[in-house]
Amino acid sequence: MMLDFLARRLLVALLVCATVLTFAFVLTRLGGDLAISIAGPNATAADIAQVRVAYGLDRPMPVQFLEWVGRAATGDFGQSFFFKEKVSKLIFDRLPITFALGLVGLSLALSVALPLGIVAALRENSWVDRAISIVALFGQAMPSFWLGLILMIGLGLHLGWLPISGTGSWEHFVMPGIVLAFSAIPALLRLTRAGMIDAMASDYIRTARAKGLSRSSIVLKHAARNAAMPVVSIAAVQLGFMLGGSIVIETVFALHGVGFLAWESISKNDFPTVQAVVLLLACIYILLTLGADLLNAVLDPRLRAS
Amino acid sequence: MRALRNAGLVTGALIVGAAVAIALFAPLLVPHDPFAQDLSRRLIPPFWMEGARAGHPLGTDQLGRDYLSRLIYGARISMLIGIATTIASGLIGIALGVAGGFFGGRVDDAVLFAITARLSIPLILVALAIVSVVGSSLTVVVMTLGLLLWDRFAVVARVATMQVRNLDYVAAAWAAGCSKGRIVLREILPNILSPLAVVATLEVALAILLEAALSFLGLGVPPPLPSWGLMIAEGKDYMFFSPWVIMIPGVALFIVVFGINLLGDGLRDLLRTGRVA
Numbered sequence: 001m002m003l004d005f006l007a008r009r010l011l012v013a014l015l016v017c018a019t020v021l022t023f024a025f026v027l028t029r030l031g032g033d034l035a036i037s038i039a040g041p042n043a044t045a046a047d048i049a050q051v052r053v054a055y056g057l058d059r060p061m062p063v064q065f066l067e068w069v070g071r072a073a074t075g076d077f078g079q080s081f082f083f084k085e086k087v088s089k090l091i092f093d094r095l096p097i098t099f100a101l102g103l104v105g106l107s108l109a110l111s112v113a114l115p116l117g118i119v120a121a122l123r124e125n126s127w128v129d130r131a132i133s134i135v136a137l138f139g140q141a142m143p144s145f146w147l148g149l150i151l152m153i154g155l156g157l158h159l160g161w162l163p164i165s166g167t168g169s170w171e172h173f174v175m176p177g178i179v180l181a182f183s184a185i186p187a188l189l190r191l192t193r194a195g196m197i198d199a200m201a202s203d204y205i206r207t208a209r210a211k212g213l214s215r216s217s218i219v220l221k222h223a224a225r226n227a228a229m230p231v232v233s234i235a236a237v238q239l240g241f242m243l244g245g246s247i248v249i250e251t252v253f254a255l256h257g258v259g260f261l262a263w264e265s266i267s268k269n270d271f272p273t274v275q276a277v278v279l280l281l282a283c284i285y286i287l288l289t290l291g292a293d294l295l296n297a298v299l300d301p302r303l304r305a306s
Numbered sequence: 307m308r309a310l311r312n313a314g315l316v317t318g319a320l321i322v323g324a325a326v327a328i329a330l331f332a333p334l335l336v337p338h339d340p341f342a343q344d345l346s347r348r349l350i351p352p353f354w355m356e357g358a359r360a361g362h363p364l365g366t367d368q369l370g371r372d373y374l375s376r377l378i379y380g381a382r383i384s385m386l387i388g389i390a391t392t393i394a395s396g397l398i399g400i401a402l403g404v405a406g407g408f409f410g411g412r413v414d415d416a417v418l419f420a421i422t423a424r425l426s427i428p429l430i431l432v433a434l435a436i437v438s439v440v441g442s443s444l445t446v447v448v449m450t451l452g453l454l455l456w457d458r459f460a461v462v463a464r465v466a467t468m469q470v471r472n473l474d475y476v477a478a479a480w481a482a483g484c485s486k487g488r489i490v491l492r493e494i495l496p497n498i499l500s501p502l503a504v505v506a507t508l509e510v511a512l513a514i515l516l517e518a519a520l521s522f523l524g525l526g527v528p529p530p531l532p533s534w535g536l537m538i539a540e541g542k543d544y545m546f547f548s549p550w551v552i553m554i555p556g557v558a559l560f561i562v563v564f565g566i567n568l569l570g571d572g573l574r575d576l577l578r579t580g581r582v583a
Contacts, residue, residue, distance in 0.1 A: 030436060
């Protein structure tokens, strides 16, 4: 049963990977002749022809596609046009920064969303609950790039607490982390609240009450632990979204992670790098959701059956 | 609490109504031509600051264009993108979701797969890449976002269709010999519209935010169109000396998106309590 579930889930993950692989290839071919955009605006017809041969763009599409897939499967994404370096090395060098940003953002988001969600659930429909739901709406409506600029003006320029942009030290991750957390707080907050309301209404909480346990013990030991389970698995998914969404934030703060790399390569028509980043972020997301699903299946046997 | 909840709904509706009205009647409301440059009147501050001038209540931008007029036309672009994108993504998502929920089996597997694949694709990155490859214009932004934002529609339409599919009135329609097409269009769609309306509201807000982010990064709506995101991007170089250049369009963006979400949440609560009653 468990093995069956595992196999099916893995197969789907692989198929999604293959779909994204195809998608990433088609994506960069949407604009017509790549050789023209690589050669630049001042290129002659001879230059373009030369570029076409040099990058193998003269061969039939299916051949180009299969070659790309074959190499991508072994982790070789070719040479970057703009940075004159191997794409895999470029990405590998910058991945730690994006992961660090994602983790800072996620921990900040969880440390705000979990307590607020629990409090909102315990005071369901009170003014506290309403106020907290307004906080969630605030986070949802805040354009992340704009919040970033405002923090730069406030915390960076006027108060001088934090560096405005760049990658040098841990302080450089604080403002981008806050901005990233803002985008994840609403979803996590709502989920915690809903999970906590369900948990508090369940039979085992009634039993715990009947046993005469203290309120704090009921809330923290029994309800919160059960409410946290779906939140943790969503947090994994949210981390995937955050890594994808970090492109805007990294660009605003000139934080040289994978998102910034993606932004640079998009603006320089560096399509091997764009393809590789799309594929990488998609694969990370697929792995995270796979992990979350498996974790849920282990924790909750009911899910395996369906 | 009931009153508070309704207050949210009413506030949201008022904000959205005002934004739509401003967008519709923009040409009648603007004090100046939003595209007219006047380099002798660059970066005039808004009325609450020193150095403000009559005739430019919100000041002027770095090219001397009237900021209030650009802000008003910006509402037009935001609402247009939000609504057009939602129509495009709604058509795709609802078609997929209803097909999956109605037919089940292999069709449903395919729909679920499409949703999973779509969610694994990094949204902003791919949108930026498409706009950069195809070229930036209003239409390209709407098409790109429309092709990417259908997932929530599909998820909700699929589940709602499954719930409705086995109800008595659908069985009655089958028994009466109605065709599949007729059952979907006449029996199923009208009965799943309310949850979809909530999704549509929230999608409008998301599309507006995404357009602003794309335009801010220079791969959304092209200049000289006054998109709020683009206005923030253009003001960025001056923000440390004149923070109001980025504050004004940012606040407008925030208020509109906040209002739409307030409306969406209010609608959801209303429908939920309506169903229980």
